[in-house]
Amino acid sequence: MSGRIQVDFDAAEGAVLRMLGLVERRGFVVSVMTMAAREGRGSLSLDVDARDPGRSLDVVARQLRRLQEVRNVSTSSSDRGAS
Amino acid sequence: MATRAPRKALEAVPAPVTGARLVVEALEREGVRHLFGYPGGAIMPVYDALPGSKLQHILVRHEQGAALAADAYGRVTGQPGVCIATSGPGATNLVTGIANAFLDSVPLVAITGQVATPLIGTDAFQEVDIFGITLPIVKHSFVIRRTEDIPQVFADAFRIARSGRPGPVLIDLPKDMGVKAVVPAEIRPHVEAVEAPEAALIAEANALIAEARAPILYFGGGIAIARAERALRAFAARAGIPSVATLKGLGGIPTDDAAFLGMLGMHGMRAANIAIDNCDLLICIGARFDDRATGKADTFAPNARIIHLDGDAAEIGKLRRADVGIAGDIVQAMDLLTAIPRCAAWRDQCLRQKAMWAMDYDAPGNGVYAPALLKTLSEAAPDNTIFTCDVGQHQMWVAQHCRFSRPQAHLTSAGLGTMGYGIPAGIGALLADPSATVITVSGDGSIMMNIQELATIRRYRLPLKIVLLDNAQLGMVRQWQELFFDRNFSEIDLSDNPDFAEVARAFGIEAFTIDHRSEVAGAVARLLGTNGPILCHVRIDPRENVWPLVPPNSSNVEMMEKAR
Incomplete structure (x- = not known):
């Protein structure tokens, strides 16, 4: 999985x-x-880019949102067929 | 022309206060009664401010002991335990304890001294970047850059440590920040937002529960964190659903409850793992599908739909997709799960399995059989008992054979698996709840990791009861080498251990040794009947293994059993 993570903090x-x-x-x-x-x-x-297929942008986004400084996280996947 | 300010205005200006005094006042404001620590150069201003405060400092003999004692204190009280150390090696010695609290979601505030601000980044004496070292193992961390900010930073640190999914917070205090005197900034109030569970998700979960014919409750450490025992027990009783627990969940539902099937996973009960394998609905509450619990993940609850309730949204879907995921207040959520499944036949089936696979306490020979000793001890101990564990075979035996009526009765290093946790945890538990009977179960490998804390027990006259199961080996490693490494025994021999009873006595602690099962009843009576600290050294069979066992990379139903 590949994609972009954008964070406001x-x-x-x-x-x-x-x-x-x-x-x-x-x-x-x-x-x-x-x-x-x-x-x-x-x-x-x-x-x-994910190191293995078990990794999810949604999961890492939620983990980023737990950080005290993080205000907003958005993700977009660049994999073919992904929205 | 000079003018004189009115007397009233002059009196209204607060006097400057040193940073160290602000630290002490902040701790007092948070209701801290005990802090565990060890002084040294960079943290000396804070130690200078301690005498005369409301805080009782517990002087440990190694900073790791401070962090692990504070961890246990936090687990028992639900409020952050506090540990304090100097810069450099003092700070790095806290690291294992901080990681322990992080992996088990324990509220903890760690205060480290740091070299003075102008020296930071110059490789000064006892300088390490403890802020950087601990970044992956803290919930949050601060470096004090302005003495004025100390009250606010401490207020934020305690709030962050205890709120939501708790965790450790580090405050690194440069020496000059503690020495400088300032008028502190006002503390800004913080309003904690608690989100109610989404009604639509609750409705979906209730629909799945109503449809289920073979549901199972799978609960974990989140129950203790949320103090959610009442809601969990009410939900389980109302719905009539059998339950299983993770290592950290034990006691969420009393372990002697008829419909509690036991711990699941690698060293879990067979009935628990079989139930998970056959269930059609798995209701996971405050657990995280940890690999020790699930075994081979894609074979875990293979035919089940999943409802996952957790205080931490990041856990939902992390390792197993949930059909319904509900993040937030798990107490509110459980109280709203009112659907009743038609599962009487399934429940009966689970209870039959539980009876069929109940533990067998018969063992050949006359030596002490550790599971039987622990069962006897646990049954004789009062209800207010807290067990603390080290890590290894004895840790699993405690989980399997002791009874727990509340999660705070079982303090174990579940996530990090820290050998050396047991004695510091016993110290923390006794100071957190002096009315409790506290029993530390240790092994001959683990106890040597923090044996210096026997001196702390002696100094503060803490009535800790230590049961040391000594097989003269690193038993769990030996078990794995026997079973999975072709009996290639490598570096597990501890036959040159000291005489542990003599060691304890040298620290001023009463101690005795047993090695025969006929001595167990007397040993248990002596342990429980002694008012002060006491160590019972138990020699056990070095060939004994922990059963059952799920081999690595296997399904939980492929359990190996002790030959009967």
């Missing part, structure tokens, strides 16, 4: 490391990353 100390670490640890390889932060708010976009 509060730009607190460690927030980016926490999010990137979670995504990698939960079974995704990050191929592209863009990030911006100003005035205490940030946005992060990650293009990711």
Whole structure:
């Protein structure tokens, strides 16, 4: 599974490391990353590929939403036939 | 021309307070009574502020003991346990305990000293990036960058640690932040939003329950976290559905309840695993389809539809797709599950299996049979007993053979499997609930991981009862080498153990040794009748294994049994 994860977050100390670490640890390889932060708010976009077929973008999105700094997460799959 | 401010206005300005004093005041404000720790250079300002406070500091002999004791304290009270250590090795020694709390969703606040702010990032003496080291094993973490923020950070840390799915929160405190005196910022109030279960999902779940003919309740540690025993027991009784528990769920429904089939999974009861295999509806409540519970995942409850209730939305669908997933308050959700399945025949079938596969306590020889000893001890112990465990064969024997009437009666390192948990957990449990009888069951491998905490037991006169099952081996590793590694026994021999009774006595703790089953009744009476700390060293057969057992990568119904 490949796709894009977009996160809006509060730009607190460690927030980016926490999010990137979670995504990698939960079974995704990050191929592209863009990030911006100003005035205490940030946005992060990650293009990711799953390490194995058991990984789900929906699940990792819910795990990201548990993080204290995360305000919003959206995902889109780039697999053929996926919406 | 200079003007003099009115006297009243001058009095209204709060006096500056040191950061260390703000830490102590924050802990007092949170209702903390005990904190477990070990002083050192970078955290000395906080220790300087402790005398005269309402806090009782428990001086452990290794920081890992502090973190694990705080973990147990959090499990018993439902409020964050607190541990504190200095920077560098003090902080890294907390790591296993923090991970333990993370894996078992335990509320915990860990406070670490840090080198002074100007030295951070310079490889200063006793500097490690504990914030970075612990990122994957905390629910959240803070570095104090402004002394003024200390009250707010501590308020947030305690709220985060205890709310929703609990977990550990780390606060890293640079030394200069504790020394500086400031007027603190006001604490902003936080309103916790609790979402009610969606009515449509409750209706779908009730419809599945009404249709079911072979339903099973599968519950886990989420019951203890949500203090949901009442709702669970009411639901199970109302619906007449048999139940099984994970290791952490034990006690959610009393283990001697007629319709409770036992623990499921790798060392679970056969009746529990068979019921899961044959059920047509699996109602998972506060459990997470952990691999030790499910065995080979694609063979777990192969014909069942799934209802999954959990306080953490991220657990639903993580390892098993749910037909109905309900995230949020599991107590509210269970109270709304009012459908009654027609499952009397199924229930009878499950109870027959339970009777057929009941544990057998007959063992050949005259040596002590550990399962029988634990059963005898558990039946003789009062209802307020808390068992704490280490990790290994004895951990599984406790889960299989002891009785639990509430989940807080069984403190075990389920997720991380931390050898060395038992004694610190016993310390934490006794301080959290001094009225409880606390029994630590340990093994000869595990006890050596934190044996220094016998000194803590002695110092604080904690009446911990320790049962040490000694097979002179790393028993669980030996069992796996025997069964799955062609009996290639590698590095499991502990026959050069010290005399554990002598070791305990050297720490000032009463101790005795037994090795014959005729001594069990007397040993149990002595353990339970002694007011102070006591260790019972039990020599057991090194060839004994834990049964039943699901081999790795197998279905839960492919259980290996002890030859009868």
